[in-house]
Amino acid sequence: MSPARRAIAAFTRVHGAAPKGVWSAPGRVNLIGEHTDYNDGFVLPFALPYRTAVAASPRDDGRLLVATVGDDGTVQHASPVAVADLEPGVVKGWAAYPSGVAWVLRDQGVVGGADLVIAGDVPAGAGLSSSHALECAVALALLGLAGRSVDDLPLVARWVRRAENEFVGAPTGLLDQTASLCCVEAHVLFLDVRSFEAEQVPFDASAHGLEVLVVDTRASHSHTDGGYGARRAGCERAASVLGVAALRDVEDLDGVLGRLPEELRPLVRHVVTENERVLAAVELLRGGRLAELGPLLDASHASLRDDYKVSAPELDVAVEAAKAAGALGARMVGGGFGGSAIALVPVERHDEVVRAVLAAFAERGWATPRTFTAVPSAGAGQDR
Structure with a gap:
């Protein structure tokens, strides 16, 4: 119902x-x-x-x-x-x-x-x-x-x-x-x-033989926890140090990093490069080049994991298992510290990717993740 x-x-x-x-x-x-x-x-x-x-x-x-x-x-x-x-x-x-x-x-x-x-x-x-x-x-x-x-x-x-x-x-x-x-x-x-x-950018993955697979790791998260707020506060502090209204205004990334306290540099690097990845993804979609999104998804996850430090072991395992089984790219989504990952998967590799993710979680004794194909609604x- x-x-x-x-x-x-x-x-x-x-x-x-x-x-x-x-x-x-x-x-x-x-x-x-x-x-x-x-x-x-x-x-x-x-x-x-x-x-x-x-x-x-x-x-x-x-x-x-x-x-x-x-x-x-x-x-x-x-x-x-x-x-x-x-x-x-x-x-x-x-x-x-x-x-x-x-x-x-x-x-x-x-x-x-x-x-x-x-x-x-x-x-x-x-x-x-x-x-x-x-x-x-x-x-x-x-x-x-x-x-x-x-x-x-x-x-x-x-x-x-x-x-x-x-x-x-x-x-x-x-x-x-x-x-x-x-x-x-x-x-x-x-x-x-x-x-x-x-x-509104058209997005029909199935027409390209692809799907967006969501992996709910069942590692729960909450935006009321301190990690999310700490990163937002760090971004606001970095913008203040750099004299810009917001980090989207940073243009010369290499030039500004040296002006920042060391702990703020990774936050700025993620935000600036993530904005660039969004713009690149939109251009690919406008050109009907959905299969080329994979490296952008991979780079986004690496940045969230290594610079922003909001990933979790379950998210990293889901991403790596999906890619090893044939996903074109994968990344965590949402605020982080748990939650879900997505993978861009050739339709014919769906079962293989799902089996690989389930097996990786079972090997570690983690709860069985939930998987489903996401269709823009x-x-x-x-x-x-």
Whole structure:
């Protein structure tokens, strides 16, 4: 059963009536362009077919009642909270994500209460943006219940980022929210995070005999942990030392590295070279040269592993096993310290690559990873 149908069924069971509407948003995978978004750089994500759905109806008492429904139909309720009383730190755990969105939208005049029932199939903790799928779906639901237009999706993405940064306490950039809201089927989203200038670039791997294989290592990660925030702070410090607004403004990499404290040089090197890789990848896609993406993916992973130091043993093993079995290139995706990797794989080598990755994990006694083929899918919207 789809997340939307599960959400509707659970909502009807809990509240005794069908919801006024259902909104959903997808997880995402980033083809290339990692840790560049909060440096005003370039990213190249696409939406996954896995989604989070929110069945919603308005309340007239100003309270927010949120529940989630599991695959088995089990419903978990969060404590009710008045929208007027929402402040950072008031709500803890998973309920902080939808509550944070309501808190931000309160400043935009969306002050009514709501019943929300949430269901999803985006793998949690896999670096595939499950939290942002939840927040984007909640944002669209609350705006929809209030009768507010959602024509300006980049603005909604900024609201969601504020909820994540200030209410949840995760210092994320704009990549995940924008991908979930703005991606379209059969395309990757080439986004300049500074200007928000965007281009939908066609991406049909199967037409080239290729696929993007996702390996969820099941090594969980969290953006609220200190490693992500420390790197973001390091980038901001480096930009200040160099006298630029953001690291995307660094042009002469070799010339500026000597001006930086030693511990900041690898961060700058990654961001600058990763932006270059995104631009190179877009040119390949525009020219229909998908099979040439492999070396860029490999270089991205090496940079994230060696310079940015956000990889993990599970990610490195997944990447190396996939490449040894015939993948054209592979890299970790997401914030790092766990989560998922992607591999660009000739379709005829799919089974061989999957077997190699599973065997490599089994040899080390690690949990069996989840694998699936990622197909660029539709962004967020109203289901009914």
